[in-house]
Amino acid sequence: MARAGRRRFGFGRSVGVRFAAVYALVFGLSSAGLATFLWWDTVGLLQRQVESAINVDARSLAARFQAGGLPLLIATINRRIALNVDDSAIYLVVDPSYQPVAGNLRGWPKVVARLGVWYQVPVKRAQIVSLAEMRGYQLPLGFRLLIGRDVEARARLRALVAGGLLWAVLVMVVLGIAGALAIRGLLQRALANVSRTANAIAGGDLSHRVALSGRGDEFDLLAETINDMLDRMSRLMDGVRQVSNAIAHDLRTPITRARARLEDALSHAEGDAALRAAIERATEDLDAINAIFQALLRISEIEAGARRAAFAAVELRPLLADLHELFTAAAEERGLALDLLQEDPAEAPTLLGDRELLQQALANLLDNALKFSPPGGRITLSVRRQGTMVEITVADQGPGIPPAERFRATERFYRAESARHTPGSGLGLSLVQAVAQLHGGSLRLEDNEPGLAATLALPAREPRPAPPAPLPAALPASAA
Amino acid sequence: MTRVPLALAMLAATLAFAAAAGSVGRAAGGGGADPLAVTSDTTHYCHSLAAKVVAARPPGGATTAADALAAAGRRLCRQGDVLGGILRLRHALLLELHPADP
Ligand SMILES: Nc1ncnc2c1ncn2[C@@H]1O[C@H](COP(=O)(O)OP(=O)(O)O)[C@@H](O)[C@H]1O
Ligand SMILES: [Mg+2]
Numbered sequence: 131m132a133r134a135g136r137r138r139f140g141f142g143r144s145v146g147v148r149f150a151a152v153y154a155l156v157f158g159l160s161s162a163g164l165a166t167f168l169w170w171d172t173v174g175l176l177q178r179q180v181e182s183a184i185n186v187d188a189r190s191l192a193a194r195f196q197a198g199g200l201p202l203l204i205a206t207i208n209r210r211i212a213l214n215v216d217d218s219a220i221y222l223v224v225d226p227s228y229q230p231v232a233g234n235l236r237g238w239p240k241v242v243a244r245l246g247v248w249y250q251v252p253v254k255r256a257q258i259v260s261l262a263e264m265r266g267y268q269l270p271l272g273f274r275l276l277i278g279r280d281v282e283a284r285a286r287l288r289a290l291v292a293g294g295l296l297w298a299v300l301v302m303v304v305l306g307i308a309g310a311l312a313i314r315g316l317l318q319r320a321l322a323n324v325s326r327t328a329n330a331i332a333g334g335d336l337s338h339r340v341a342l343s344g345r346g347d348e349f350d351l352l353a354e355t356i357n358d359m360l361d362r363m364s365r366l367m368d369g370v371r372q373v374s375n376a377i378a379h380d381l382r383t384p385i386t387r388a389r390a391r392l393e394d395a396l397s398h399a400e401g402d403a404a405l406r407a408a409i410e411r412a413t414e415d416l417d418a419i420n421a422i423f424q425a426l427l428r429i430s431e432i433e434a435g436a437r438r439a440a441f442a443a444v445e446l447r448p449l450l451a452d453l454h455e456l457f458t459a460a461a462e463e464r465g466l467a468l469d470l471l472q473e474d475p476a477e478a479p480t481l482l483g484d485r486e487l488l489q490q491a492l493a494n495l496l497d498n499a500l501k502f503s504p505p506g507g508r509i510t511l512s513v514r515r516q517g518t519m520v521e522i523t524v525a526d527q528g529p530g531i532p533p534a535e536r537f538r539a540t541e542r543f544y545r546a547e548s549a550r551h552t553p554g555s556g557l558g559l560s561l562v563q564a565v566a567q568l569h570g571g572s573l574r575l576e577d578n579e580p581g582l583a584a585t586l587a588l589p590a591r592e593p594r595p596a597p598p599a600p601l602p603a604a605l606p607a608s609a610a
Numbered sequence: 611m612t613r614v615p616l617a618l619a620m621l622a623a624t625l626a627f628a629a630a631a632g633s634v635g636r637a638a639g640g641g642g643a644d645p646l647a648v649t650s651d652t653t654h655y656c657h658s659l660a661a662k663v664v665a666a667r668p669p670g671g672a673t674t675a676a677d678a679l680a681a682a683g684r685r686l687c688r689q690g691d692v693l694g695g696i697l698r699l700r701h702a703l704l705l706e707l708h709p710a711d712p
Binding site: 212213214217234239251252254259 | 646648649650655662693696697701703704707
């Protein structure tokens with residue numbers, strides 16, 4: 131099925147053929163228009179001239195008949211025939227019983243059955259046959275008048291023009307088909323390139339790219355766009371592969387551990403209490419695995435961007451104060467100092483974002499700082515405006531992350547070798563990064579000499595021109 | 611596959627065009643019938659035309675050109691070249707009737 135469908139692409143259903151058909155149609159129509167005009171302007175013009183001359187002649191003869199009766203009409207016609215130097219005129223007047231009265235025809239021609247209609251009739255002069263255009267007119271008293279003109283010259287011209295146009299139309303048909311084929315070929319060549327790549331990729335060769343012609347035309351632009359898309363797709367797929375590898379690898383350890391504990395308890399536990407303790411520990415291990423899954427799902431959810439719909443104005447000052455308060459106790463417990471620095475506490479920056487996510491991201495940074503700092507260290511949480519961005523930095527004096535490792539630190543499950551013995555699963559910085567990107571910002575990891583300075587740069591909500599807040603009348607002044 | 615009907619359509623258009631070109635004269639009559647005989651090509655007409663030329667001769671005498679044409683016309687008619695004779699006689703008559711503007 132699919133094969134057959136693909137085969138047909140080349141012929142019946144190709145865009146190239148449709149383009150070609152449109153081209154041929156437009157070409158044919160304009161050619162037909164030109165031919166019509168040519169015809170109208172040559173043969174048609176001559177014919178109109180003859181017909182109007184005959185009509186004028188008929189009117190003047192009718193006027194003669196009115197003025198001088200039959201004798202004057204006959205005299206006029208005889209005179210016209212006598213003076214007809216180019217020998218092209220045909221006149222005939224018949225009485226009500228069709229008996230010829232004047233003119234140069236023997237009798238009323240049978241073919242001229244109706245008056246007021248143009249006829250083309252062959253006539254013979256001195257053995258030479260030619261074509262004449264004629265028309266019958268009604269005269270008073272039942273007389274009838276026939277006037278004609280030789281149009282042999284016109285007939286020859288018409289044959290000539292018709293022949294010429296016929297040839298021209300044939301040539302146009304050929305040119306139209308040739309042009310249509312050329313267009314089709316052009317399009318097909320250009321598209322075959324793309325389709326080859328698509329086929330290769332469909333067949334599993336993800337490294338295939340669309341070849342550029344180097345002309346920089348629209349097809350090259352298309353090819354570049356497709357190649358960019360393919361690059362991005364393969365990067366994303368690498369990412370997915372890496373994450374799933376990491377998940378498989380990192381979850382195996384706790385699962386194996388839980389299993390080993392349960393097995394151990396099964397074979398060695400003595401008494402209910404030991405068994406119960408083993409089961410409890412295994413449950414904790416499984417809870418940890420569950421937590422990892424939840425964290426992964428949460429990061430994916432943030433990366434998907436669905437939460438952007440729920441963005442609201444977030445005041446940073448109370449947020450940071452809360453975090454400071456929350457972590458101060460834990461810091462003191464580990465012999466660390468936690469400082470909150472605000473450049474200008476009066477002008478509290480405001481962001482557009484998700485308060486809960488921002489809080490969690492900063493908590494992750496603070497948690498790392500606490501976790502990796504040696505006792506006696508100092509941790510600072512600071513905020514400042516940098517152009518249109520607000521930068522929140524958590525700086526510690528711990529071991530830091532070596533520069534070569536920093537770009538990997540935000541990958542899922544990354545943990546430095548030295549972090550082996552601290553609790554954690556390597557998802558904290560991934561979440562911070564996802565939150566930063568969700569808000570249109572970024573996470574920077576820098577050297578604090580010594581230690582790590584993790585900076586969350588987020589776009590600030592333009593500060594409103596702060597109105598001089600009037601004190602609510604109901605509140606006592608001291609409450610403000 | 612699409613090209614065949616396309617070519618056929620263009621061919622049909624060509625033929626239709628040719629047919630239309632051939633039948634522009636609307637009521638073409640007398641396809642097989644004998645051609646109409648014109649009576650102004652006979653020796654008899656030639657002689658009557660010669661008589662007209664004589665009758666139309668102005669009192670002061672015609673131009674020499676008109677006379678010469680008339681004579682040639684009469685001679686041709688006698689010799690059997692009726693169309694040639696009629697042509698010259700008509701010219702002569704024209705010269706006699708409209709001497710200023712032959
Ligand atoms: N403040 C820091 N000082 C030193 N190393 C850090 C710091 N923050 C993060 N790291 C390194 O980056 C790794 C990843 O951090 P994170 O994603 O938060 O995972 P976790 O905290 O679960 O280890 C840590 O394991 C550690 O090696
Ligand atoms: Mg962490």
